[in-house]
Amino acid sequence: MTARPIYLDHQATTPLDERVLEAMLPYFTTEFGNPAGRHAYGHTAAAAVRTARRRVAELVGAEAEREIVFTSGATEANHLAIVGAALAVRPYGGHIVTTVIEHKAVLAACDRLAERHGYKVTRVGVDGFGRVDPAAVAAALTPNTVLVSVMHANNEIGTLQPLAAVAEELAGRGVLLHTDAAQSAGWGLLDVGVAGVDLVSLTAHKFYGPKGVGALYVRAGTPLLAQQTGGGQEHGLRAGTPNVPAIVGLGTAAHLVPCDTTPVPILRDRLQKRLLAALPGAVVNGHPEHRLGGNLSLTVPGLRAADLLARLPGVAASAGAACDADRGEPSHVLSAIGLSRAEAQATVRLSLGRTTTAGEVDRAAELLADAASRVRRPPP
Incomplete structure (x- = not known):
């Protein structure tokens, strides 16, 4: 199976x-x-x-x-x-x-x-x-x-x-x-x-x-x-x-x-650290401190988030808000914080929860880095 x-x-x-x-x-x-x-x-x-x-x-x-x-x-x-x-x-x-x-x-x-x-x-x-x-x-x-x-x-x-x-x-x-x-x-x-x-x-x-x-x-x-x-x-x-x-x-x-005491922020930071190390030029969106403990919005220049997710059957993530998934237009949120159209389309949202494990975080980081290496275009 x-x-x-x-x-x-x-x-x-x-x-x-x-x-x-x-x-x-x-x-x-x-x-x-x-x-x-x-x-x-x-x-x-x-x-x-x-x-x-x-x-x-x-x-x-x-x-x-x-x-x-x-x-x-x-x-x-x-x-x-x-x-x-x-x-x-x-x-x-x-x-x-x-x-x-x-x-x-x-x-x-x-x-x-x-x-x-x-x-x-x-x-x-x-x-x-x-x-x-x-x-x-x-x-x-x-x-x-x-x-x-x-x-x-x-x-x-x-x-x-x-x-x-x-x-x-x-x-x-x-x-x-x-x-x-x-x-x-x-x-x-x-x-x-x-x-x-x-x-x-x-x-x-x-x-x-x-x-x-x-x-x-x-x-x-x-x-x-x-x-x-x-x-x-x-x-x-x-x-x-x-x-x-x-x-x-x-x-x-x-x-x-x-009653929820799961260490979601710790796991989020672990995933963030691994992805930033594996994806040179990647940038985290959102406030570094005043941010939800499970949120990781990551812009990876040189790729389209849609292409990355299509090559990533082992990870369920999104390119932005679920209700905007089929619109094809850049996120109004990412545009509002100053991202260009290309940068907005190169952004993936990874969000962890109480069911997420350390093993899943490590494996997801590997899969994301591998998929990004296959779809990422070198800068001109």
Whole structure:
């Protein structure tokens, strides 16, 4: 039987933890009740949803379980946060500030407000490491600004943003702060009290939970207009029968995050050191310190990442964001930090997780170096 490739694409999705699957299984079979049911089956399901809500609240440091709204994932959470908050505060003609390296889900939500509701959108630039300057965010504010959206960790280069400093710039201005924490939630890096954010989006499949379920943290008192109505579920903010098995999976995955003691950053540094030694001229993208512990974005001049990955059946990695894999255009994130089109197309994203082993890191470094030697063109 052919061996499966070494998995180094944890930022695209993580494998489902067996403990998460075990917790979910009863809610596919014997515990099938609707949480709204006023009988034993419904009570059991409702209790499971409450437990999951409490666990997600604990993960992000929320003060109350009611501040957690379950969604189908981070994309829906981003949409609810950005469009829902903006329209709740100012239905037409307002202003939103975000950054040039946000996930496409955030940028698309901002574009919708611009196209349908006359909003102005300012996209603040970042430095060569992908970090936004809080002072630049403040300088972009206008009297009409209702919301600022700055991601916590970038999905391509892993750079962490100074959210607390951004929040300080917004203090007293009456402007809401949203962050897309899809990439960082599973690292236990975000405490909403410390970061000073009002809205936080996350998704289970980035931290060993199931696909198709996520959550939005909504600080108590934050105005928000529901985008999906009809049944009154999720405190009236997201109608529809709850996906109990998936919600249980999300809650279990959130509960396991603080227990994760795997040395991912050490293994990432080991892989980085070996690849930089084996690939002269290679450059690491993202901040050297303020970066996700499992992220390694590497530009290798003289090759195309697509060609490298095609010659690399033994390693599962990507050339950038999973949602942009078929576009063929250079990454807007890599362009924003100053990479040329050729450099962006020569960039591969390697992302490690709790299942990655030292042996896999060493073997992957060998395979990557060998494949690069075969597809790399010498400089002119």
